[in-house]
Amino acid sequence: MLSANNQNIYTVSRLNAEVRLLLENEMGIVWLLGEISNFSTPVSGHWYLSLKDARAQVKCAMFKGNNRFVSFKPQNGQQVLVRARLSLYEPRGDYQLIIESMQPEGDGRLQQEFEQLKQKLTAEGLFAPGNKQPLPEHPQCIGIITSKTGAALFDILDVLKRRDPTLPVIIYPTIVQGEEAPIRIAQAIGRANARQECDVLIVGRGGGSLEDLWCFNHEIVARTIAASQIPIVSAVGHEIDITIADFVADVRAPTPSAAAELVSRDSSGKRTGLLNYRHRLNQAIRYYLAAQRQKSQTHQYALEKQHPTYRLERQIQQLDELSIRLQKAIQNYIARHSQMLERTAYQLRYHSPGQLIQQQHYLLKKYEQRYIDAIERKLLNSRHQLALAAETLDAVSPLSTLRRGYSVTQNQAGQIIRSQHDVKPGECITTRVTDGMIRSTVIQSD
Incomplete structure (x- = not known):
């Protein structure tokens, strides 16, 4: 027989608590793609929903501290990508996701791929400032890898012609959009390195959507840029557009025109060096801040797992559930007693003296009418009999x-x-x- 003090005997509460800790500590942060269903927004401002696919579903909660950053209104049937941590709602023993961020499926999936590749290459050191090559102070030949029909090429050529018309330029044309673009861009960089015709390369294109610029977020492009023996200036899109190529390149220029100014000679000569050092410094600071931010997020996540907020979130969710159950109970109580009140009122009306008097009055009227009808029939019959007797009497009358x-x-x-x-x-x-x-x-x- 098992002893009552045996530590292997769990209570339900202890089991659920330990399972929750296992889920939260072992699984950590997960990305999940699914369709929203059963979406609800209690008065507390938190969101409760299920994410499902064709064969399964999982319950989710997103507290208002996080859902206020969501830029769209979720709806049932919408495909979304969420970043969440796995947990367990102890009162019911249901495992669930605590959503920290939510994005529509298309943009969210690309952003997830971007973040995953960024973290992977950061861990490998491809973004480290120590791996960056300095740009030549006096380049002898400029190589341009972009579309031969794009506006970016003409912007670069216009700047180079204005600043240094004698500087030789070699164009390595490639497509910069579509499924084949990453391979073509990598091949162009490899071709420039094989020929060794120029001492600096500008790789980029003009602005566009996230999908348009996505070829510069491919791993093959990033690794080809990192392996290049020729210094590379990344000039992708506008200043607000950030790609993986910007992080791995030796220098990032905010626009193609800015890249042309960065690599070309001007009358002072010092301006180019100053811009180069400034860009390298900005890039080093950006990489340092990115690494510190990643480290800070790791520490913050470890701290959050021990933070009272987790317990508060569970209590908030339990409070919302109790509130919903209370509302339903009140509604059911009111509906049930309303029905009882209606039945009592009906019975009261049915057995009330007024109702009985009305019924007796109706019966009295009914019987009165029956008596009147009987008397009238009797009188009619008597009149008929009297008439017959009068006729008979008259027949024998003197x-x-x-x-x-x-x-x-x-x-x-x-x-x-x-x-x-x-x-x-x-x-x-x-x-x-x-x-x-x-x-x-x-x-x-x-």
Whole structure:
């Protein structure tokens, strides 16, 4: 029998707590692509949703401290890329993602690839200032790797012609957009290194969207630039556009025109060197800051895992869940008691004295009408019977006989005279005819 003090016996709370720590410590930060469903925004301002694909789904929470930085309004059915840490909601034992950032699928996926490659090459030291080659103080020949029909090429040539018309220029044309562009750019850099015709290269193109500039974020381009024996100036897009090629190149120019000014000679000569040193210093500072930022993020993540905010986030999520359950319970309670109140009111109306009186009044009216109908039928029947009796009586009435010309004679005593022997001479008699009485005196009876 197991002892009650056996440390291998877990409580549910202890098990969930340890599983949560395992998930958070072992998995760390993950990137996840999925479709939003069950999106909800309680009054607390936090977001709760599920991310799903064709065969599975996972619950997620994004607290308002992070979701306020999301530049779009998430909707059910939308494909997104999220950066999140894996955790476990202990009260229910559900594993979930705590989302720290969210982007639409297209831009988010490219940004994720950019960050992953940047971290990989940083770890390998390709961005380290010690690996950078200085630009020649007095270049003898300039190589340009870009599209032969792009505006960037003409901008570079215009600047070089204005600043130093005698400086030789060799163009290594290549495509700078599309699926084949990374290979073509790498081949052009390799061709320039093989020929050794110039002592500095400008690699770049004009501005465009993230997708347009994506060929300069390819690993093959980055490694080819890093391996180049000829110093390379990266001149991709506008000043706000940052690519992997900018980090790995020996010098980054904000625009193609600026790259031409950087490598060309002018009357003072010192300006070029000063710009070179300034760009190298800016680049070194940028790389140093990037490395320190990466180190700071690592320390910050390790610190955050021990921060009370994690516990506060779980309590906030539990509070939101309890709030939703309370609202539903209140609504159900109100609905249930509203139904009971309606049933009670109906029963009260049904058994109320007014209702009973109304029912009795209705029955009284009904019975009254039945009695009236019965009396009327009785009267009608009696009238009919009376009429029949009157007809029968009239048929045997003496008056009917009188109307046929007969008469009835009575003596003074009111007795009917049926024979001549019933009267005496001088006696007063009365004769009834149909329309009246005739009084006469008997003179003689034979």
